[in-house]
Amino acid sequence: MDFIIVTGLSGAGKSRAVDALEDIGFYCVDNIPPKLIPVFYTLCEQAKPEMKRVAIVTDTRGGDMFSSLFETLDALRQEQKKYKILFLDCSSDVLIHRYKETRRRHPLSDSFEGSITQSIHYEREVLRPVKEAADYLIDTTFLSPAQLKNRISALFLESSDLSLLVNCVSFGFKYGLPNEADLVFDVRCLPNPFYVEELKNLTGLDEPVRSYVMKWEQTQGFLQRFLSLIDYMLPLYRSEGKSQLFVGIGCTGGKHRSVALAQLLYNHLLEKGQRASVHHRDIKK
Template identity: 70%
Template structure:
């Protein structure tokens, strides 16, 4: 099990980091007391369906409880429970500006009569030993949310493009366009197997229907251009930090042409090493 302890300076982007980790398949828990980390590690590892990737956030919000972090980490090590530490950091002036812009209160502000600058300095001193032991350090001072997500993805996936999950959906326009669609393609312009008697009751998952749909030059032209367009756009979505993309392909009833092309697109994405799923929403409707 991959277990990551996420910590760092308040305002450095831990919430965004944990959201990015959720997007790439981590089970995440925010603001866990340090003394519960070993118990939670054991719980996740011994579950009926053990978690493969877990991330927990613990930081100075825990007050005095945060002082038990090293004891908990030592317990993990003694019990041979593997873990990594991800530390989020940023320059002091950046942290101060972020708190001023969001009008949020620093967790240690009360210790210095509301002085934000002193609170940041105190927190940095408290966290210095943790930072020194961190396996990964990300300075978010000049990172956009999309760039932070790319850094997280590159650390834990090896390739930032792996963070994008692509959902291919076939549907019938007579039943409505999927509301969650990011891209919608209408293939009702292609020859329709519905009007071929021996194909009418089959679907785009059946070879006779696939062969019929793909025999036409119109279809070949659409497929070529569709795949070229998607291949061009996916890196752009990755650069923007998008985590999920739904590509919906529709025909009249959602049983023949759209199913064939959605399945073809899904197969192409998987062969290209993309994270993808396919769902034929209306394939069983009359």
């Protein structure tokens, strides 16, 4: 049975994530107190094969009951009940903007005299151990609802027991590092198409930009070592049981060099039969 525990910061997109999981065949239940999770797990086992893909949401809306989550997870492990944790994260600034835009109350705001900022800070600290234990981490700061749905589909459309998924993400350093990144590669050392007038307004998805980036000896040397390193590391991550690997490739603005190389890495992984996805975070900025 695929049993996914969805949690994370309030406003980070858990409801949209659950909608996406439901769309690909998961039976989903929202806001389950942690102490009820083992009981629900057992009921799902008894209902197989109808309940072979299940996702539940548990978070700080449960108040003091949420503090029993780790005790519950330990109990599941002792009973050899397999599960995965999906954690939804987001920057505090974006969360504040979302709450102001929707005019919804943060579930912890009563404890902080209505302060959204203090509520988010406290919740982030409470959830830190859960985030560190998560099997999957998705930062929705820069993701549209459609992009979040695509990310969920890439992770869970097939069995979560399958080999790890490699997420190839291009980004611009001027807009900040991707919070999910396991590995980050800086390609600002390579020749920049931005300074070529006819390439400036194109992106790394366009053939003229790709050709320009790839024609240099520096790029060829980097690419050879880069792909060799990734190929070497993937079996090591698999042997450790890692479910998701997030490879960030950054240039200055996230439109040219990083896009071309992230796309190239994605194609290379697919050719080798590796599950992979690609996302160009800052290409439209």
